[in-house]
Amino acid sequence: MTIPSPLLELDGVVAGYAAPVxxxxxxxLHHGEVVGLTGPNGSGKTTLVNAVIGTARVLEGRLQKAPGxxxxxxxxxxxxxxxxxxxxxxxxxxxxxxxxxxxxxxxxFVERRxxxxxxxxxxxxxxxxxxxxxxxxxxxxxxxxxxxxxSKRSLEDLLRASHELVGSILVISHxxxxxxxxTSRTARIAA
Amino acid sequence: xxxxxDPLFLTPFINGLLLAVxxxxxxxxxxLRGEWLASLGxxxxxxxxxxxxxxxxxxxxxxxxxxxxxxxxxxxxxxRSGNDGYAVMLLVGWSTALxxxxxxxxxxxxxxxxxxxxxxxxxxxxxxxxxxxxxxVVLTITVLSRRLLLGCLLPDRVVGDRRPSARYDLLxxxxxxxxxxxxxxxxxVMAAFALVFIPAWVAFRVAGNWRSTLMWSLLLxxxxxxxxxxxxxxxxxxxxxxxxxxxxxxxxxxAIVRAxx
Numbered sequence: 001m002t003i004p005s006p007l008l009e010l011d012g013v014v015a016g017y018a019a020p021v022x023x024x025x026x027x028x029l030h031h032g033e034v035v036g037l038t039g040p041n042g043s044g045k046t047t048l049v050n051a052v053i054g055t056a057r058v059l060e061g062r063l064q065k066a067p068g069x070x071x072x073x074x075x076x077x078x079x080x081x082x083x084x085x086x087x088x089x090x091x092x093x094x095x096x097x098x099x100x101x102x103x104x105x106x107x108x109f110v111e112r113r114x115x116x117x118x119x120x121x122x123x124x125x126x127x128x129x130x131x132x133x134x135x136x137x138x139x140x141x142x143x144x145x146x147x148x149x150x151s152k153r154s155l156e157d158l159l160r161a162s163h164e165l166v167g168s169i170l171v172i173s174h175x176x177x178x179x180x181x182x183t184s185r186t187a188r189i190a191a
Numbered sequence: 192x193x194x195x196x197d198p199l200f201l202t203p204f205i206n207g208l209l210l211a212v213x214x215x216x217x218x219x220x221x222x223l224r225g226e227w228l229a230s231l232g233x234x235x236x237x238x239x240x241x242x243x244x245x246x247x248x249x250x251x252x253x254x255x256x257x258x259x260x261x262x263x264x265x266x267x268x269x270x271r272s273g274n275d276g277y278a279v280m281l282l283v284g285w286s287t288a289l290x291x292x293x294x295x296x297x298x299x300x301x302x303x304x305x306x307x308x309x310x311x312x313x314x315x316x317x318x319x320x321x322x323x324x325x326x327x328v329v330l331t332i333t334v335l336s337r338r339l340l341l342g343c344l345l346p347d348r349v350v351g352d353r354r355p356s357a358r359y360d361l362l363x364x365x366x367x368x369x370x371x372x373x374x375x376x377x378x379x380v381m382a383a384f385a386l387v388f389i390p391a392w393v394a395f396r397v398a399g400n401w402r403s404t405l406m407w408s409l410l411l412x413x414x415x416x417x418x419x420x421x422x423x424x425x426x427x428x429x430x431x432x433x434x435x436x437x438x439x440x441x442x443x444x445x446a447i448v449r450a451x452x
Binding site: 078 | 219223225337340341343344345346394395396398399400401402403404
């Protein structure tokens with residue numbers, strides 16, 4: 001199914017829970033774009049993600065998603081239970097990653113239990129699970145968390161290699177240099 | 192030893208084995224969802240329901256099933272309070288069960304039955320109920336497994352405006368409640384809880400992936416059940432406590448794996 005563009009349109013969106021947390025924010029994502037979103041700590045970037053997936057409220061403005069839009073979100077702090085008897089392969093099978101070849105940066109640990117991976121390895125696996133699963137929009141929330149420079153380079157390679165797999169990617173990060181390297185444009189949220 | 196192979200024990204043995212399979216299959220999902228305490232709360236509520244059913248002159252089994260279903264719905268409502276809510280459910284069930292036992296004619300017998308289990312007195316009627324439950328659990332897990340796992344591991348997947356639906360969670364909760372209620376009336380409250388908790392607890396430590404977690408849980412639950420069934424008959428002991436003891440021995444394997452890890 002082809003999703004009409006724009007995939008996501010935010011027009012003066014003020015989002016929050018009982019009270020406003022972020023906004024107003026205006027942003028449009030078209031098919032095929034890799035867009036960055038940055039802002040200082042506490043500016044409400046994650047709340048904006050929550051508004052997109054429906055767990056925070058849009059208090060003002062307009063948030064329009066293309067009909068049938070499939071969204072995968074990689075959280076800054078993905079679910080990490082004390083015991084998770086799953087391998088990376090289990091996780092990729094769960095998200096319908098299909099027959100896409102596992103990237104070299106992930107292959108060495110894809111058969112290990114995910115609760116025995118380092119923070120950076122787990123983050124990289126989670127990003128690939130989001131990118132390789134069927135989706136029209138992938139939102140990566142601070143994907144460089146827990147990553148050393150080598151993992152960051154692997155992440156950049158993943159994003160470049162995945163560009164054509166995913167309709168559009170929204171990368172949220174406070175790492176401006178990283179955003180400059182992997183996105184075509186960056187929007188900024190004020191404090 | 193001859194007693195062990197008495198045909199009279201065949202149907203009770205099969206009934207218990209099928210229940211062990213049901214609970215050992217539900218256990219890993221329940222553990223992944225962080226709901227092992229909820230299982231104990233639901234089981235205790237089923238025990239109280241059983242006594243309440245007898246107290247008002249109705250069917251004890253229907254009382255147990257109704258109370259467990261009520262507890263499953265209450266669990267959904269208490270979801271945000273987590274373990275605090277489950278602990279309250281457990282204490283309410285325990286207190287109600289003991290008060291009813293103390294104030295009814297059959298209460299004393301039934302409370303003993305809840306502690307020790309009534310496995311040897313089960314027959315063909317229970318067999319069909321348990322077999323139906325097993326088929327229901329296998330079918331439901333086959334259909335729901337992926338959704339339940341995604342809900343735990345990647346809860347932020349969204350299709351259109353829809354996130355993973357809460358109705359799948361409720362369906363699973365009701366299934367667990369029915370399984371525990373039926374098991375509480377057959378093997379006793381604590382043995383039912385132990386069958387959900389311990390095989391999964393060990394499997395989570397030793398298994399290499401999710402498929403082997405399910406296999407380990409089924410294997411350990413069935414093996415502990417079979418050994419305890421034989422031991423209880425050979426040594427003429429109440430079944431429920433022997434099963435719990437056998438499962439605790441199985442559980443010690445987790446500590447060994449941890450020490451060797």
